[in-house]
Amino acid sequence: MTSNIYDNFVASLTQSIHEWLYHVMPPTWALISEMTIIGLVFLLFYALVGLFLVYAERKVCAFMQNRVGPNRVGPYGIFQTIADFIKLLMKELITIKNSDKLLFNIAPFIVIIASFMAIAAIPFAKGLHAIDFDIGILYVIAVSSLGVVGILLAGWSSNNKYSLIGAMRSGAQIISYELSVGMSLLTIIILAGTMQFSEIVQGQEYGWFLFKGHIPAFIAFVVFLIASTAETNRGPFDLAEAESELTAGFHTEYSGIKFAFFFLAEYMNMFIVASIGATVFLGGWMPFMVHGWDGFNTVMNYIPPSIWYILKTGFIIWLMMWFKWTFPRLRIDQLLTLEWKYLLPINLFNILLMAFIVLMGWHF
């Protein structure tokens, strides 16, 4: 195992904060303040990534459509999303008269919490994750499937038929596609032999699982890309908010910051899905290294792991944006046919193939 020059940096930083906190206060309070710090850091991270992704999406969209995109607020329009969010913050929060007030108000928070919980398990660098579960992948699958409860409630409590139709579509879609996401990740779990994110990344030191598992891993990657795009309700699978049919789908009746929550959650879900894809298939924060090429590996090691992580995640996010702006939207029956008649059988067969290959030792 080659040691990374940046490994000790994160570990010593967190260790010193940990020791200092336990030094100045009793253990219970130190634990609570550590949790608070982690929560605040993630909150800040969440907001920053959300702002950046909205800007990135608008620029990529503009690029695909041969436009300039936002270019007025700040250089290259980089402050455009901040201006938009200030505008959204100052808007009036309208609560519909005949809506179910309680559910209408908590629905955006359920969506946000679900995506917030998923970030906790993602490794950003060696030792840089909130919690390293024994069952990291399953945990992420579990919490990312909870957002749909918020979407269903939002659509239902608005007391608006467009919202309800949007929510129904979204529910059917997420229930179907989370199967495919889970199964494509399971294929890689068979190869990795563990569900813990840190061990999965460690297992990809010389060769990412996309290359190690060759054919079945590649099929799983393609299925994962399709299914995760669908699970995050993004185009071409954005039936839940099909503008031309449903005005805005499940969040038609929301205004101001609550609308912003849905908006932000969509981008954060995309980020989470992309980082899981990057971690499981493309090696996460692990630099690109080839066994035996020591000079090359040393050079690669000089690039910090977080940069690798951001590059890989950014690549998958860019792929998903590319999908959105180049494919036409599917119909609901085509969507369900794609999942249940094509992706799911392919996935089941793929798992068998992967198990066979791992048993025979035909992987790299």
Next chain:
Amino acid sequence: MFTKYIFFFLSTVALYSAIMVLLSRKPIHSVLYLTLTFFAIAGHYILLNAQFLAVVHVIVYAGAIMVLFLFTVMLLNLNKEEVSPKPVWIKIVAIIAGCLLMIVLIGIFRGYDIAIEKDPALTQIGLVKNLGQVLYKQYLLPFELASILFLTAMVGAVLLGKKEQI
């Protein structure tokens, strides 16, 4: 020490939301309270260091089954705040059945010494590797039988769905 407070908090949430499932007037609120109950129970599993069980509990119950419940409630539009009056004999039967279940539960737990783990964080049985070993070695036959049962249920559901075409 800290986990003790979490335990009490989770138990309170679980009990409160379980009672509210019965008491709330709107069916959709009941469904939500049931989801909350499942979450609190998942929290208990994590306190017992049974992470796999907790996560599967969330995936299956809170993720899949509750969403199906929500679907059904929304599709049938059960929003009316009316409680259909039930016949008296149904209430009596329900009370008797509940009491019988209580007696059975008491009977079960009186016979056993319930082993209390001193520190549940140290037990390793809930971790996925150990659980897999136990499931596929010690309890292989019941596990496979349960799988066949699920497969049968799945085939049955598809058959029911395709009723017209047969």
